[in-house]
Amino acid sequence: MANLTEPSVQPRTSELTHTPADFAPPGSPPADFTPVGLQQHFNGKGVSAPRRWPTTGGFNVWGNTFPAEGLPTGGGDAEVACIPFRFPVDDSAAGAPDNLRCRGQSVDVPPGEYQWIHVLAAAERRTEDEAVLHYADGSTRREWLRISDFWPETDQRFGELLAFRTRYLMYPRHSQHNMVPSIWLQRVPVTAPGTVTAVELPDNPAIHIFAITLETRRTVAA
Template identity: 30%
Template structure:
Protein backbone atom coordinates (compact mmCIF):
# COMPACT_ATOMS: atom_id res chain seq x y z
CA UNK A 1 0.00 0.00 0.00
CA UNK A 2 1.34 3.42 -0.97
CA UNK A 3 0.48 6.13 1.51
CA UNK A 4 0.52 9.79 0.34
CA UNK A 5 0.24 12.21 3.26
CA UNK A 6 -1.63 15.38 2.24
CA UNK A 7 0.05 18.61 3.40
CA UNK A 8 -2.42 20.58 5.53
CA UNK A 9 0.02 23.30 6.66
CA UNK A 10 -1.66 26.06 4.64
CA UNK A 11 -5.17 25.03 5.77
CA UNK A 12 -4.89 24.68 9.56
CA UNK A 13 -6.92 27.30 11.40
CA UNK A 14 -7.56 26.13 14.98
CA UNK A 15 -5.60 25.28 18.13
CA UNK A 16 -6.67 21.81 19.18
CA UNK A 17 -3.57 20.85 21.14
CA UNK A 18 -1.77 22.91 23.74
CA UNK A 19 1.47 22.56 25.64
CA UNK A 20 1.33 22.58 29.45
CA UNK A 21 2.35 26.25 29.61
CA UNK A 22 -0.42 27.42 27.24
CA UNK A 23 -3.52 25.44 28.19
CA UNK A 24 -5.72 28.55 28.10
CA UNK A 25 -5.17 28.77 24.30
CA UNK A 26 -7.18 25.59 23.57
CA UNK A 27 -9.94 25.88 20.97
CA UNK A 28 -11.19 22.36 20.43
CA UNK A 29 -14.46 23.11 22.16
CA UNK A 30 -16.33 26.11 23.58
CA UNK A 31 -14.84 25.44 27.03
CA UNK A 32 -11.24 25.73 25.79
CA UNK A 33 -10.25 22.09 26.26
CA UNK A 34 -7.47 20.63 24.13
CA UNK A 35 -5.26 17.64 23.41
CA UNK A 36 -1.88 17.57 25.18
CA UNK A 37 0.49 18.71 22.40
CA UNK A 38 3.44 16.94 24.00
CA UNK A 39 1.76 13.58 23.26
CA UNK A 40 1.12 14.15 19.54
CA UNK A 41 3.96 13.91 16.98
CA UNK A 42 3.54 17.37 15.42
CA UNK A 43 5.94 17.80 12.51
CA UNK A 44 6.25 14.02 12.26
CA UNK A 45 4.27 10.95 11.37
CA UNK A 46 2.04 8.59 13.30
CA UNK A 47 0.65 5.17 12.39
CA UNK A 48 -2.98 4.76 13.45
CA UNK A 49 -4.75 1.58 12.41
CA UNK A 50 -2.10 0.80 9.79
CA UNK A 51 -2.34 4.21 8.11
CA UNK A 52 0.53 6.70 8.28
CA UNK A 53 -0.50 10.30 8.90
CA UNK A 54 1.66 13.44 8.90
CA UNK A 55 0.80 16.08 11.48
CA UNK A 56 1.72 19.71 10.74
CA UNK A 57 4.59 21.46 12.50
CA UNK A 58 3.33 23.06 15.70
CA UNK A 59 4.69 26.08 17.47
CA UNK A 60 3.17 27.17 20.80
CA UNK A 61 -0.15 29.00 20.39
CA UNK A 62 -0.24 28.23 16.66
CA UNK A 63 -2.98 26.35 14.75
CA UNK A 64 -2.52 22.59 14.39
CA UNK A 65 -5.69 21.34 12.68
CA UNK A 66 -8.73 22.55 10.78
CA UNK A 67 -12.44 22.67 11.35
CA UNK A 68 -14.42 21.48 8.35
CA UNK A 69 -15.65 24.81 6.95
CA UNK A 70 -15.74 24.15 3.22
CA UNK A 71 -11.98 24.14 2.62
CA UNK A 72 -10.63 23.02 -0.73
CA UNK A 73 -7.39 21.10 -0.21
CA UNK A 74 -5.14 20.47 -3.19
CA UNK A 75 -3.74 16.96 -3.42
CA UNK A 76 -1.06 17.73 -5.99
CA UNK A 77 -0.98 16.49 -9.55
CA UNK A 78 -2.65 13.07 -9.77
CA UNK A 79 0.13 10.54 -10.20
CA UNK A 80 -1.78 7.31 -9.59
CA UNK A 81 -5.28 6.10 -8.79
CA UNK A 82 -6.33 6.48 -5.15
CA UNK A 83 -8.09 3.51 -3.59
CA UNK A 84 -8.93 5.07 -0.22
CA UNK A 85 -9.04 8.37 1.61
CA UNK A 86 -7.98 8.31 5.26
CA UNK A 87 -8.74 10.98 7.87
CA UNK A 88 -7.29 11.47 11.33
CA UNK A 89 -10.11 13.44 12.89
CA UNK A 90 -12.45 13.78 15.82
CA UNK A 91 -15.95 15.01 16.50
CA UNK A 92 -16.78 17.77 18.95
CA UNK A 93 -19.89 17.27 21.10
CA UNK A 94 -20.06 13.57 20.25
CA UNK A 95 -20.11 11.69 16.94
CA UNK A 96 -20.35 13.86 13.82
CA UNK A 97 -20.98 13.34 10.12
CA UNK A 98 -18.85 14.91 7.42
CA UNK A 99 -19.25 14.90 3.66
CA UNK A 100 -16.15 15.21 1.50
CA UNK A 101 -16.26 16.15 -2.17
CA UNK A 102 -13.51 14.29 -3.96
CA UNK A 103 -12.39 16.16 -7.10
CA UNK A 104 -11.11 13.75 -9.71
CA UNK A 105 -8.78 14.25 -12.64
CA UNK A 106 -10.97 15.05 -15.64
CA UNK A 107 -13.33 17.24 -13.63
CA UNK A 108 -15.71 14.69 -12.08
CA UNK A 109 -16.70 15.07 -8.42
CA UNK A 110 -17.80 12.34 -6.00
CA UNK A 111 -19.20 12.97 -2.52
CA UNK A 112 -18.09 10.58 0.22
CA UNK A 113 -19.70 10.57 3.69
CA UNK A 114 -17.81 9.72 6.87
CA UNK A 115 -18.91 9.24 10.47
CA UNK A 116 -16.37 10.67 12.92
CA UNK A 117 -16.60 9.51 16.56
CA UNK A 118 -16.56 11.97 19.43
CA UNK A 119 -13.25 13.16 20.82
CA UNK A 120 -13.71 12.13 24.44
CA UNK A 121 -13.80 8.61 25.89
CA UNK A 122 -13.89 7.27 29.40
CA UNK A 123 -10.52 5.92 30.62
CA UNK A 124 -12.01 2.41 30.96
CA UNK A 125 -13.26 2.31 27.33
CA UNK A 126 -11.44 -0.30 25.20
CA UNK A 127 -8.52 0.97 23.15
CA UNK A 128 -8.91 0.04 19.48
CA UNK A 129 -6.43 0.16 16.60
CA UNK A 130 -8.26 3.06 14.93
CA UNK A 131 -7.62 5.53 17.73
CA UNK A 132 -4.75 7.71 18.88
CA UNK A 133 -5.61 8.16 22.55
CA UNK A 134 -3.86 10.62 24.83
CA UNK A 135 -3.22 10.08 28.53
CA UNK A 136 -5.01 13.22 29.72
CA UNK A 137 -7.17 16.13 28.66
CA UNK A 138 -5.99 19.73 28.91
CA UNK A 139 -8.33 22.04 30.77
CA UNK A 140 -7.79 25.81 30.36
CA UNK A 141 -7.63 26.32 34.14
CA UNK A 142 -4.56 24.10 34.41
CA UNK A 143 -6.21 21.44 36.58
CA UNK A 144 -6.55 17.72 35.85
CA UNK A 145 -9.58 15.43 35.93
CA UNK A 146 -9.17 11.76 35.07
CA UNK A 147 -12.76 11.28 33.88
CA UNK A 148 -12.31 11.72 30.10
CA UNK A 149 -9.48 11.19 27.62
CA UNK A 150 -9.13 12.81 24.17
CA UNK A 151 -8.92 10.63 21.05
CA UNK A 152 -8.12 11.16 17.37
CA UNK A 153 -9.79 8.57 15.14
CA UNK A 154 -8.54 7.04 11.89
CA UNK A 155 -11.30 6.69 9.31
CA UNK A 156 -10.59 4.97 5.97
CA UNK A 157 -13.03 5.58 3.11
CA UNK A 158 -12.84 3.36 0.01
CA UNK A 159 -12.64 5.19 -3.32
CA UNK A 160 -13.06 3.97 -6.91
CA UNK A 161 -9.36 3.90 -7.76
CA UNK A 162 -9.24 7.17 -9.70
CA UNK A 163 -6.68 10.00 -9.61
CA UNK A 164 -7.63 12.80 -7.17
CA UNK A 165 -6.75 16.48 -7.62
CA UNK A 166 -8.44 18.01 -4.55
CA UNK A 167 -10.63 17.37 -1.53
CA UNK A 168 -13.39 19.69 -0.36
CA UNK A 169 -14.49 19.36 3.26
CA UNK A 170 -18.14 20.35 3.40
CA UNK A 171 -19.26 22.49 6.33
CA UNK A 172 -19.47 20.89 9.76
CA UNK A 173 -17.48 22.98 12.28
CA UNK A 174 -17.85 20.18 14.82
CA UNK A 175 -15.46 17.97 12.83
CA UNK A 176 -11.77 18.60 13.53
CA UNK A 177 -9.30 17.21 10.96
CA UNK A 178 -5.68 16.76 12.04
CA UNK A 179 -4.35 14.80 9.03
CA UNK A 180 -5.36 13.31 5.67
CA UNK A 181 -3.70 10.50 3.74
CA UNK A 182 -4.44 9.04 0.30
CA UNK A 183 -3.94 5.29 -0.08
CA UNK A 184 -3.15 3.40 -3.26
CA UNK A 185 -2.53 -0.27 -3.88
CA UNK A 186 1.01 -1.14 -4.90
CA UNK A 187 1.23 -2.02 -8.57
CA UNK A 188 2.59 -5.53 -9.28
Protein backbone atom coordinates in the same frame (compact mmCIF):
# COMPACT_ATOMS: atom_id res chain seq x y z
CA MET B 1 -13.17 17.96 41.34
CA ALA B 2 -10.57 19.15 38.86
CA ASN B 3 -6.91 18.63 39.56
CA LEU B 4 -4.82 21.77 39.16
CA THR B 5 -1.47 20.05 38.70
CA GLU B 6 -0.11 17.99 35.86
CA PRO B 7 -0.25 14.18 36.06
CA SER B 8 2.82 12.25 37.08
CA VAL B 9 2.14 9.39 34.69
CA GLN B 10 3.54 9.38 31.18
CA PRO B 11 1.07 10.09 28.39
CA ARG B 12 -0.34 7.16 26.52
CA THR B 13 -0.01 7.62 22.77
CA SER B 14 -0.94 5.07 20.15
CA GLU B 15 -3.00 2.14 21.42
CA LEU B 16 -3.70 0.61 18.05
CA THR B 17 -3.69 -3.14 17.77
CA HIS B 18 -4.75 -3.14 14.11
CA THR B 19 -2.80 -2.69 10.89
CA PRO B 20 -3.87 -1.95 7.29
CA ALA B 21 -4.19 -5.72 6.84
CA ASP B 22 -7.38 -5.46 8.88
CA PHE B 23 -8.78 -3.11 6.24
CA ALA B 24 -7.95 -5.23 3.20
CA PRO B 25 -9.11 -8.75 2.28
CA PRO B 26 -6.54 -11.57 2.16
CA GLY B 27 -4.42 -11.48 -0.96
CA SER B 28 -4.79 -7.73 -1.51
CA PRO B 29 -1.77 -6.13 -3.23
CA PRO B 30 0.55 -3.97 -1.12
CA ALA B 31 -0.20 -0.27 -0.76
CA ASP B 32 1.62 3.00 -1.39
CA PHE B 33 0.85 5.99 0.82
CA THR B 34 0.96 9.72 0.09
CA PRO B 35 0.78 12.02 3.14
CA VAL B 36 -0.86 15.37 2.36
CA GLY B 37 0.37 18.66 3.81
CA LEU B 38 -2.47 20.47 5.59
CA GLN B 39 -0.66 23.28 7.38
CA GLN B 40 -1.88 26.00 5.03
CA HIS B 41 -5.46 24.94 5.82
CA PHE B 42 -5.13 24.80 9.61
CA ASN B 43 -7.68 27.05 11.31
CA GLY B 44 -8.22 25.37 14.68
CA LYS B 45 -6.24 25.14 17.90
CA GLY B 46 -6.77 21.79 19.60
CA VAL B 47 -3.42 21.06 21.28
CA SER B 48 -1.92 22.88 24.28
CA ALA B 49 1.46 22.81 25.98
CA PRO B 50 1.28 21.48 29.56
CA ARG B 51 1.81 23.72 32.57
CA ARG B 52 1.09 26.92 30.66
CA TRP B 53 -2.03 28.68 31.87
CA PRO B 54 -4.31 29.86 30.44
CA THR B 55 -4.18 27.60 27.40
CA THR B 56 -4.57 29.12 23.96
CA GLY B 57 -7.31 28.21 21.54
CA GLY B 58 -9.77 25.42 22.15
CA PHE B 59 -11.07 22.30 20.47
CA ASN B 60 -14.65 23.08 21.48
CA VAL B 61 -16.81 25.76 23.06
CA TRP B 62 -15.45 24.94 26.54
CA GLY B 63 -11.88 25.53 25.43
CA ASN B 64 -10.77 21.92 25.88
CA THR B 65 -7.50 20.85 24.24
CA PHE B 66 -5.31 17.76 23.93
CA PRO B 67 -2.02 17.89 25.88
CA ALA B 68 0.89 18.12 23.44
CA GLU B 69 2.99 15.66 25.41
CA GLY B 70 0.54 12.88 24.60
CA LEU B 71 0.75 13.35 20.83
CA PRO B 72 3.48 12.98 18.17
CA THR B 73 3.68 16.72 17.55
CA GLY B 74 7.29 16.82 16.45
CA GLY B 75 6.38 17.99 13.00
CA GLY B 76 7.66 14.89 11.21
CA ASP B 77 6.04 11.72 10.00
CA ALA B 78 3.89 9.84 12.51
CA GLU B 79 2.98 6.25 11.76
CA VAL B 80 -0.40 4.92 12.84
CA ALA B 81 -1.34 1.32 12.01
CA CYS B 82 1.57 1.24 9.55
CA ILE B 83 0.16 4.27 7.70
CA PRO B 84 2.44 7.34 7.56
CA PHE B 85 0.93 10.72 8.40
CA ARG B 86 2.33 14.23 8.47
CA PHE B 87 1.27 15.19 11.99
CA PRO B 88 1.14 18.90 12.94
CA VAL B 89 4.16 20.65 14.39
CA ASP B 90 3.82 21.34 18.11
CA ASP B 91 3.84 25.13 18.34
CA SER B 92 1.59 25.26 21.38
CA ALA B 93 3.43 28.09 23.09
CA ALA B 94 2.96 30.36 20.08
CA GLY B 95 -0.70 29.47 19.75
CA ALA B 96 -0.34 28.37 16.13
CA PRO B 97 -3.26 26.42 14.62
CA ASP B 98 -2.78 22.66 14.53
CA ASN B 99 -5.89 21.18 12.93
CA LEU B 100 -8.29 21.74 10.08
CA ARG B 101 -11.77 22.56 11.26
CA CYS B 102 -14.02 21.66 8.35
CA ARG B 103 -15.59 24.72 6.73
CA GLY B 104 -15.88 23.54 3.15
CA GLN B 105 -12.17 23.80 2.32
CA SER B 106 -10.86 22.28 -0.89
CA VAL B 107 -7.59 20.43 -0.32
CA ASP B 108 -5.50 19.88 -3.44
CA VAL B 109 -3.79 16.48 -3.56
CA PRO B 110 -1.16 15.01 -5.88
CA PRO B 111 -3.20 13.69 -8.83
CA GLY B 112 -3.57 9.96 -8.50
CA GLU B 113 -5.85 6.95 -8.72
CA TYR B 114 -6.44 6.34 -5.04
CA GLN B 115 -8.42 3.67 -3.22
CA TRP B 116 -8.65 5.18 0.27
CA ILE B 117 -8.33 8.50 2.04
CA HIS B 118 -7.09 7.97 5.60
CA VAL B 119 -7.63 10.71 8.17
CA LEU B 120 -6.56 11.36 11.74
CA ALA B 121 -9.51 13.25 13.13
CA ALA B 122 -11.87 13.84 16.03
CA ALA B 123 -15.28 15.44 16.33
CA GLU B 124 -16.86 17.64 18.96
CA ARG B 125 -19.63 15.07 18.92
CA ARG B 126 -20.04 12.07 16.68
CA THR B 127 -20.60 13.55 13.27
CA GLU B 128 -21.11 12.43 9.70
CA ASP B 129 -21.15 14.58 6.59
CA GLU B 130 -20.25 14.39 2.92
CA ALA B 131 -16.88 15.11 1.36
CA VAL B 132 -16.64 15.73 -2.38
CA LEU B 133 -13.87 14.15 -4.45
CA HIS B 134 -12.81 16.14 -7.51
CA TYR B 135 -11.42 14.34 -10.56
CA ALA B 136 -9.11 15.46 -13.36
CA ASP B 137 -11.91 15.14 -15.93
CA GLY B 138 -14.06 17.65 -14.03
CA SER B 139 -16.38 15.10 -12.46
CA THR B 140 -17.10 14.84 -8.74
CA ARG B 141 -18.12 12.11 -6.33
CA ARG B 142 -19.62 12.42 -2.85
CA GLU B 143 -18.38 10.15 -0.08
CA TRP B 144 -19.29 9.98 3.60
CA LEU B 145 -16.84 11.28 6.19
CA ARG B 146 -17.82 9.85 9.58
CA ILE B 147 -15.90 10.83 12.71
CA SER B 148 -16.55 9.79 16.32
CA ASP B 149 -16.50 12.02 19.39
CA PHE B 150 -13.21 13.12 20.95
CA TRP B 151 -14.88 13.30 24.35
CA PRO B 152 -13.18 11.20 27.06
CA GLU B 153 -14.14 7.53 27.29
CA THR B 154 -16.47 7.79 24.29
CA ASP B 155 -16.25 4.74 22.05
CA GLN B 156 -15.98 4.88 18.28
CA ARG B 157 -19.31 4.83 16.46
CA PHE B 158 -18.26 4.52 12.83
CA GLY B 159 -15.76 1.66 12.77
CA GLU B 160 -12.66 3.76 13.28
CA LEU B 161 -9.48 2.62 14.94
CA LEU B 162 -8.14 4.45 17.97
CA ALA B 163 -5.10 6.48 16.92
CA PHE B 164 -4.22 8.40 20.09
CA ARG B 165 -5.68 8.71 23.56
CA THR B 166 -3.98 11.12 25.94
CA ARG B 167 -3.82 10.65 29.70
CA TYR B 168 -5.81 13.74 30.55
CA LEU B 169 -7.86 16.59 29.12
CA MET B 170 -6.86 20.25 29.18
CA TYR B 171 -9.18 23.06 30.22
CA PRO B 172 -8.21 26.74 29.87
CA ARG B 173 -6.93 26.94 33.48
CA HIS B 174 -6.56 23.36 34.69
CA SER B 175 -6.22 19.75 33.58
CA GLN B 176 -8.74 16.98 34.22
CA HIS B 177 -6.87 13.75 34.94
CA ASN B 178 -9.75 11.30 34.87
CA MET B 179 -10.80 12.33 31.34
CA VAL B 180 -8.89 10.86 28.38
CA PRO B 181 -9.81 12.27 24.93
CA SER B 182 -9.26 10.46 21.64
CA ILE B 183 -8.13 11.04 18.07
CA TRP B 184 -9.40 8.46 15.58
CA LEU B 185 -8.07 6.81 12.44
CA GLN B 186 -10.84 6.80 9.85
CA ARG B 187 -10.86 6.09 6.13
CA VAL B 188 -13.00 7.33 3.25
CA PRO B 189 -13.39 5.08 0.19
CA VAL B 190 -12.71 6.29 -3.32
CA THR B 191 -15.50 4.37 -5.03
CA ALA B 192 -15.33 5.90 -8.51
CA PRO B 193 -12.24 5.15 -10.62
CA GLY B 194 -10.26 8.04 -12.03
CA THR B 195 -7.59 10.58 -11.16
CA VAL B 196 -8.43 12.44 -7.94
CA THR B 197 -7.07 16.01 -7.78
CA ALA B 198 -8.77 17.50 -4.72
CA VAL B 199 -10.85 16.67 -1.67
CA GLU B 200 -13.57 19.17 -0.78
CA LEU B 201 -14.39 18.87 2.91
CA PRO B 202 -17.86 19.42 4.37
CA ASP B 203 -18.92 22.71 5.90
CA ASN B 204 -19.17 21.15 9.35
CA PRO B 205 -16.99 22.79 12.04
CA ALA B 206 -17.61 19.92 14.47
CA ILE B 207 -15.12 17.82 12.47
CA HIS B 208 -11.42 18.45 13.17
CA ILE B 209 -8.78 16.86 10.91
CA PHE B 210 -5.15 16.64 12.02
CA ALA B 211 -3.69 14.72 9.06
CA ILE B 212 -4.64 13.08 5.75
CA THR B 213 -2.88 10.29 3.85
CA LEU B 214 -3.92 8.84 0.49
CA GLU B 215 -3.60 5.14 -0.31
CA THR B 216 -2.93 3.52 -3.67
CA ARG B 217 -2.88 -0.25 -4.16
CA ARG B 218 0.02 -1.41 -6.29
CA THR B 219 -0.67 -3.35 -9.45
CA VAL B 220 0.75 -6.85 -9.20
CA ALA B 221 1.81 -8.51 -12.43
CA ALA B 222 0.22 -11.85 -13.17
